[in-house]
Amino acid sequence: MVGMNRKISAASARTHTRRAKQNSSFHLPSGMFKKISVVLLVGFLAWAYKAIQPPSPKICGTPDGPPITAPRIKLKDGRHLAYKEHGVPKDTAKYKIIFVHGFGSCRHDAIIATDLSPEVAEEQGVYVVSFDRAGYGESDPNPKRTVKSTALDIEELADQLGLGSKLYVIGYSMGGQVIWSCLKYIPHRLAGATLIAPVVNYWWPGFPTNLSKEAYYQQFQQDQWTLRVSHYTPWLTYWWNTQKWFPASSTGGRNPDIFSRHDKELLPKFSSREKYEAQVKQQGEFESLHRDMMIGFGSWEFDPMDLENPFPNNEGGSVHLWHGDEDGFVPVTLQRYIARKLPWIHYHELKGAGHLFPLADGVSYAILKALLLGEK
Numbered sequence: 001m002v003g004m005n006r007k008i009s010a011a012s013a014r015t016h017t018r019r020a021k022q023n024s025s026f027h028l029p030s031g032m033f034k035k036i037s038v039v040l041l042v043g044f045l046a047w048a049y050k051a052i053q054p055p056s057p058k059i060c061g062t063p064d065g066p067p068i069t070a071p072r073i074k075l076k077d078g079r080h081l082a083y084k085e086h087g088v089p090k091d092t093a094k095y096k097i098i099f100v101h102g103f104g105s106c107r108h109d110a111i112i113a114t115d116l117s118p119e120v121a122e123e124q125g126v127y128v129v130s131f132d133r134a135g136y137g138e139s140d141p142n143p144k145r146t147v148k149s150t151a152l153d154i155e156e157l158a159d160q161l162g163l164g165s166k167l168y169v170i171g172y173s174m175g176g177q178v179i180w181s182c183l184k185y186i187p188h189r190l191a192g193a194t195l196i197a198p199v200v201n202y203w204w205p206g207f208p209t210n211l212s213k214e215a216y217y218q219q220f221q222q223d224q225w226t227l228r229v230s231h232y233t234p235w236l237t238y239w240w241n242t243q244k245w246f247p248a249s250s251t252g253g254r255n256p257d258i259f260s261r262h263d264k265e266l267l268p269k270f271s272s273r274e275k276y277e278a279q280v281k282q283q284g285e286f287e288s289l290h291r292d293m294m295i296g297f298g299s300w301e302f303d304p305m306d307l308e309n310p311f312p313n314n315e316g317g318s319v320h321l322w323h324g325d326e327d328g329f330v331p332v333t334l335q336r337y338i339a340r341k342l343p344w345i346h347y348h349e350l351k352g353a354g355h356l357f358p359l360a361d362g363v364s365y366a367i368l369k370a371l372l373l374g375e376k
Contacts (some may be wrong), residue, residue: 054238054286060138066282070107070138073160081157082138083131086113087121094125095372096163098154101130102173103199103292106137106280109273111196112170115364126368131157133175135287137279145291147300151181155189166191168371172358173329174199177296180304183319187310194320194371197327197355200334201297203231206305206341207334215331220258222247230293237290249293260326260354269359309344320346320370324353346370 058065060080070082084107090096099110108114110130120126133150134142142149158167168191171179176198183193202216216224226249229240241249250258259267281288311317323335332349339347348370350357358364369375 054290055284057135057141057284057287059140059283066138066279068138070132072138073157075153075156077142077144079134079140079142080138081131081134081140081153083107083129083157083161084110086110086128086130087116087126090127090129090161090163092125093127095127095168096158097126097128097168097170098158098163099128099130100150100154100169100171100175100178101133101136102171102175104280104289105173105175106276107132108137108276108279109172111172111358112364112368115359116368120365124368124372126372129157129161129163133178133292135283135291137282141283141287141291143287145295147181147295147298147302148185150178151185154178154182155186158189165189168192168194170194170196170367170371171198172196173355174292174296177201180307183304183307183310184302190310190317192317192319192371193310194322194367196322196358196367197324197330198321198335199296199330200338201300202227202334203297204300204303204305206303207337211333211337215334218331220250223250226293227297230297231299234294234298237294238286241285241290241293258328259356260324260328262324262326262352262360263328263354263356266354266356266359305338305341307342309342311344318346318371318374319344320348320367322348322350322357322367324350324355324357326352327355329355 060066060082061068068082070084072080072082074080087093097112099112101107101109107130110128113128113130116126116128131153132139134140134145134153154169158164167189169179169182170193171177171182173196176195177200179193179195179198182190200215202212204212216227219227225246226240229236240246256264310319321335321339323330323332325332335347336349339345350363353360358367366375
C-alpha cells in the first residue's frame with residue numbers, strides 16, 4: 001500500500017551497502033597502472049640524470065665568463081694557463097722555481113714566494129712563477145685532465161717562459177701531490193723538488209692495506225664518504241658535493257674541527273685572501289674542486305712508491321718532503337711510510353705542526369734553503 005513503512009532486515013541493509021560500495025569503487029583501465037609507473041620512472045631518471053650533471057663552466061674571456069686579468073700562455077691543446085711571477089727577473093735569476101698551489105687555491109697562493117722578502121729574493125737570486133691549475137682562477141678547464149696532464153702543463157709553462165732546461169718545482173697540499181707526477185713524467189727537467197704536506201691517495205697500491213685503512217678511518221666520516229665517491233663513482237662527485245641530504249667534504253666546507261691548534265693560530269694570515277678569493281672558483285666548482293678530487297683520489301696510472309731517484313749520481317739535485325705531525329688533513333703515518341720506502345727523499349717532520357705550517361714565520365725560507373742550498 002502506498003504510504004506504508006517498509007521494514008528492511010539488517011542482512012538486506014548490509015548487502016545493499018556492499019553493492020553500493022562495489023558500484024562506486026574506481027577501477028583503472030587495463031594497462032593504465034603500468035603506463036603511469038613507466039612515466040614516473042622516466043621522470044625520476046630524467047631528474048636524477050640532471051642532478052648529477054655539472055653545469056657548464058664559465059670560461060674566462062667568454063661572453064658569460066669572468067674577465068682576463070692575468071698574463072697567460074696558450075698551451076698546445078688550445079687551453080690557456082694563467083701565471084704570476086715573483087722575485088727577481090727570470091733572466092737574472094740563479095734559481096728558477098715553479099710553485100703548484102693546493103686545493104681551493106690559485107696563483108696568488110704561492111706561499112713560498114709571498115713569504116719571501118724582496119731582500120732575500122734579491123740576495124739569493126730567486127725567481128718563482130706560480131700558475132692557476134686547470135679550471136682554477138683564470139686557467140681554462142681541462143675536461144681531459146689526468147694525473148699526467150698537470151706535469152706536462154708545467155713543462156710547457158717552463159718552455160714558453162724560457163726558464164731553461166732545468167727547474168725547481170715546489171707543491172703544497174694537493175699541489176704537492178702534483179710533484180709526484182713531475183717526478184714520474186718530467187724528471188729530466190728537474191733541478192730539485194719539494195713536496196709540502198702533499199695529499200695522499202689511500203688507494204695507492206704501495207701502502208700496506210692495514211696502514212692505509214687505519215689512516216683512512218681517522219678522517220671524519222663525511223670525508224670518508226666523499227673520497228669513496230671520488231674513487232669508486234667519480235661521475236657522482238658533483239652531485240655528492242652539492243646535495244643537501246648528507247654533509248660532504250669537511251675541507252671544501254671548511255669545517256674548523258679539521259684544523260690543529262697550530263693551524264688555528266695561523267688562520268688569521270688567510271685574511272689577505274679576501275681580495276682575490278672569489279677568483280679561485282669563478283669558472284665553476286666542478287672543474288676546480290671536484291675534478292681535483294676525482295684526479296687526486298681516483299685510480300692512478302703509477303704508484304709514487306715505485307719511483308726511482310731522479311738524481312742517482314749525486315748530480316746536485318734533491319727531493320724533499322715536509323710534513324707536520326699534527327696534520328688533520330693528511331695523516332703523518334702515510335708520509336713516514338713513504339719516507340722509509342723512498343730513502344732518497346729528504347724527510348722533514350715538524351713536531352706540533354698542522355697542515356698550515358708553511359705560513360709560520362721563517363718556515364718558507366727554511367724550505368727554500370733546504371732545496372736550493374742543501375741546508376738542514
